[in-house]
Amino acid sequence: MRTPVITGIGIVSSIAMGREAYWAALSAGKCGIGEITLFDTSGFRGKLGAQVKGFSPDDHFDRKESRRMSRCDMLGAVALREALYDAGIFPEHIDRTRLAVVIGSGSGGLLSGEEFKKRIYHKRKPKPGLLASFTSSSFTDYIGLVTGACGFRATISTACSSSSTAIGMAGEIIRKGIADVVITGGSESLTETTFAGFNALRAVDDVPCRPFDRDRKGISLGEGAAVYIVETAEHAAARGSKAYAEIAGYGLSCDAYHETAPSPDGTGISHAVTLALKNSGTGPGEIGYINAHGTGTLANDVAETRAFKLAFGKLIYRIPVSSTKSMIGHCLGAAGAKEAAAAILPFMRAIIPPTVHYRNPDPDCDLDYVPEPRKTDGIRVVLSTSVAFGGNNTALILKRPA
Amino acid sequence: MIAITGIGILSPAGIGKEGLLQSFAASRSGISEPVGFGLPCNGITRLAMVRNFSAKDYIPAIKARRMSRFSQLGLASAIEAVKDAGIEVNDSNCYRIAVAVGTGLASTGSTDRFYEGLLREGPEATNPIIFPETVQNIAASHMAMHFATRGQNITFSHADISSELALMYGTELLKDRQADVVIVSGADELSISTVIGYSSFGVVSNDMKPFDRRRNGFVLGEGGATIILERIDDARQRNARVYCTVGSVEIASHPASNISYDASRVSMKRAIQAALAAAGLSVPEFISACANATPDLDRLEADALGETVGTSVPVTAYRSYHGYFPGDGILRVAATALCMDRGTLPAIAGLEQPFEECGLDLVLGSPRKLQAESALISSFSTGGSAAGIVLKRER
Numbered sequence: 001m002r003t004p005v006i007t008g009i010g011i012v013s014s015i016a017m018g019r020e021a022y023w024a025a026l027s028a029g030k031c032g033i034g035e036i037t038l039f040d041t042s043g044f045r046g047k048l049g050a051q052v053k054g055f056s057p058d059d060h061f062d063r064k065e066s067r068r069m070s071r072c073d074m075l076g077a078v079a080l081r082e083a084l085y086d087a088g089i090f091p092e093h094i095d096r097t098r099l100a101v102v103i104g105s106g107s108g109g110l111l112s113g114e115e116f117k118k119r120i121y122h123k124r125k126p127k128p129g130l131l132a133s134f135t136s137s138s139f140t141d142y143i144g145l146v147t148g149a150c151g152f153r154a155t156i157s158t159a160c161s162s163s164s165t166a167i168g169m170a171g172e173i174i175r176k177g178i179a180d181v182v183i184t185g186g187s188e189s190l191t192e193t194t195f196a197g198f199n200a201l202r203a204v205d206d207v208p209c210r211p212f213d214r215d216r217k218g219i220s221l222g223e224g225a226a227v228y229i230v231e232t233a234e235h236a237a238a239r240g241s242k243a244y245a246e247i248a249g250y251g252l253s254c255d256a257y258h259e260t261a262p263s264p265d266g267t268g269i270s271h272a273v274t275l276a277l278k279n280s281g282t283g284p285g286e287i288g289y290i291n292a293h294g295t296g297t298l299a300n301d302v303a304e305t306r307a308f309k310l311a312f313g314k315l316i317y318r319i320p321v322s323s324t325k326s327m328i329g330h331c332l333g334a335a336g337a338k339e340a341a342a343a344i345l346p347f348m349r350a351i352i353p354p355t356v357h358y359r360n361p362d363p364d365c366d367l368d369y370v371p372e373p374r375k376t377d378g379i380r381v382v383l384s385t386s387v388a389f390g391g392n393n394t395a396l397i398l399k400r401p402a
Numbered sequence: 403m404i405a406i407t408g409i410g411i412l413s414p415a416g417i418g419k420e421g422l423l424q425s426f427a428a429s430r431s432g433i434s435e436p437v438g439f440g441l442p443c444n445g446i447t448r449l450a451m452v453r454n455f456s457a458k459d460y461i462p463a464i465k466a467r468r469m470s471r472f473s474q475l476g477l478a479s480a481i482e483a484v485k486d487a488g489i490e491v492n493d494s495n496c497y498r499i500a501v502a503v504g505t506g507l508a509s510t511g512s513t514d515r516f517y518e519g520l521l522r523e524g525p526e527a528t529n530p531i532i533f534p535e536t537v538q539n540i541a542a543s544h545m546a547m548h549f550a551t552r553g554q555n556i557t558f559s560h561a562d563i564s565s566e567l568a569l570m571y572g573t574e575l576l577k578d579r580q581a582d583v584v585i586v587s588g589a590d591e592l593s594i595s596t597v598i599g600y601s602s603f604g605v606v607s608n609d610m611k612p613f614d615r616r617r618n619g620f621v622l623g624e625g626g627a628t629i630i631l632e633r634i635d636d637a638r639q640r641n642a643r644v645y646c647t648v649g650s651v652e653i654a655s656h657p658a659s660n661i662s663y664d665a666s667r668v669s670m671k672r673a674i675q676a677a678l679a680a681a682g683l684s685v686p687e688f689i690s691a692c693a694n695a696t697p698d699l700d701r702l703e704a705d706a707l708g709e710t711v712g713t714s715v716p717v718t719a720y721r722s723y724h725g726y727f728p729g730d731g732i733l734r735v736a737a738t739a740l741c742m743d744r745g746t747l748p749a750i751a752g753l754e755q756p757f758e759e760c761g762l763d764l765v766l767g768s769p770r771k772l773q774a775e776s777a778l779i780s781s782f783s784t785g786g787s788a789a790g791i792v793l794k795r796e797r
Binding site: 165199259 | 526557595668669787
């Protein structure tokens, strides 16, 4: 049995830098959604977002290095350093042909691409260097470059479910023996294109998002990164490392319904959940907490609620469900990765992270959405769901290590 | 064993299997001088575009009009492949049919149009119809909606091994019995910003000459290709036509910057050796190279092939037929399957005189007859990743 466990975590987020601070902020119900200063938001209906404030490249990189990195690469690189340090893994001490990198990417280096296009639009000389980090695989290959990883390498790009799928796949890579250590997760920066896009779809709330609330009007975009070191439980034990969680299994499905809206009956999402339960050998009654995708759009929150009812039946009324997007915003390609670290908060701090801003119940959303941080004990298995444009659904199950 | 039971092709070198094979037989490249595409741009006058393609021949016009070219090319190739395989999707199997797509850059044209709208007219004028087309997984989404498949749906976007990863994921889903049929696609579209982007790195040429001593870069291409995968027992049970089986897909990597190849060739050699070993082969009967006529890649690939399988194996290459695009892995796999099926290898288009140190047995001048039981497809990417794929013929 090759059991994949998480032994290192690095977090860059709007509510905190670093995993311990992130867990503390989530435990306190801190909200990172506010004014965006990264670009001009005047003229947009929804102006708010969860930006990583005070992030200065010069604090982390020398100019020669950062010139070729997008903001997405840089946010990710800071999370990577923390994760490696936390795991106590020195890539030069392990067999690097057995070190894999599996990353989920949303808009990647689009912010740099926009700068390139803006220069062309304003008839200024474009800098090709801006395009060096434009592709989806830029952060993945950056990790390969700085760690010397020589094993399996992949970038998954399924919009908002990308990095949740990446973590699930990282677990499979370990189980199948394709690698002994996997660096996984995702990074995302705010961009004008995604900000304008969700606004054009009238999907951005004008106040910080209120998932599952009756008065919810849409999402708040966010940014940040979460990077994980995953290895076999045996490999971790042999070097005396702690383990935060086991990647028990995942499930993927597609709604085949609409480009942007989830299937209202929830059947697509529930199929992914059912597959994840089956693949991880978990009974529905074992799930102690669900970190929902919970974007705060009218359509998503109802579809997801229905999906949970389909997958869990009456059991669902005993399972707390919350959306941490109410604090960190919707981080698109990094959403699943950042939420996996939130999903294991019951293991780390014996606290269920809340859905802040939840005030008024919606008759179509009648589950326990945890409006305040809640003390808990004994939760051993958690589920994180991710629902993407394109109808792509991912369900990821994490277990407390034995 | 995993079988390929359907092929769909939308290539600049021809639409459909027969269209592509006719171009191969005549050594006719799909490179042309397009009009009305914003060329010349940075000195670029020639591209490889899919010509005579009308999306509404495949997709209802009202839907096709809203799709990016990436979506159209990908979906049209999938429709061809599903028809070729004779797969029927219904309520009882829709959760057992998966979609795996690879794309390097996806809908760059839509992303540009959306952002230009924002720059030109401001936030209130941005087009909500274009935005959903800008996500990388949009082609996979259209495939799921068109066929009503509700199984696993995944898109990889990892430079030049994007669709190779989709192929690997598809074979794993079948081996693990997570799915019964997998639609595996690779597609990319041409846009003026890809021309501006690639040409600003000095790797684009107007004349594509893989392995040639005068090679100086690639012509940018576009296209879509899809193969249908099933477990061979299932394919035989329904009397499906089996083109060949996927012997192995192996990925390796080595540190390299995201605009350069692994200069040590270590990743390339490991991917090739692992793929041959996993398929139980010491030497393949022919090789489909990924040579894209850049000075670096062709030399590295020639050396890596020479060092792993030797120089006596026939080598062909397809990119000078369809131009270079990062998600072309499935097109090259499909081309290889067709070459095995027909027992003939195309001459490498544009190649006149191999570079001096290249000792490979290149198919030069005219097509070569070869009844092969196995083939190796090599894929090397900027950023340092590499893939090796083995196809085998089943009797």
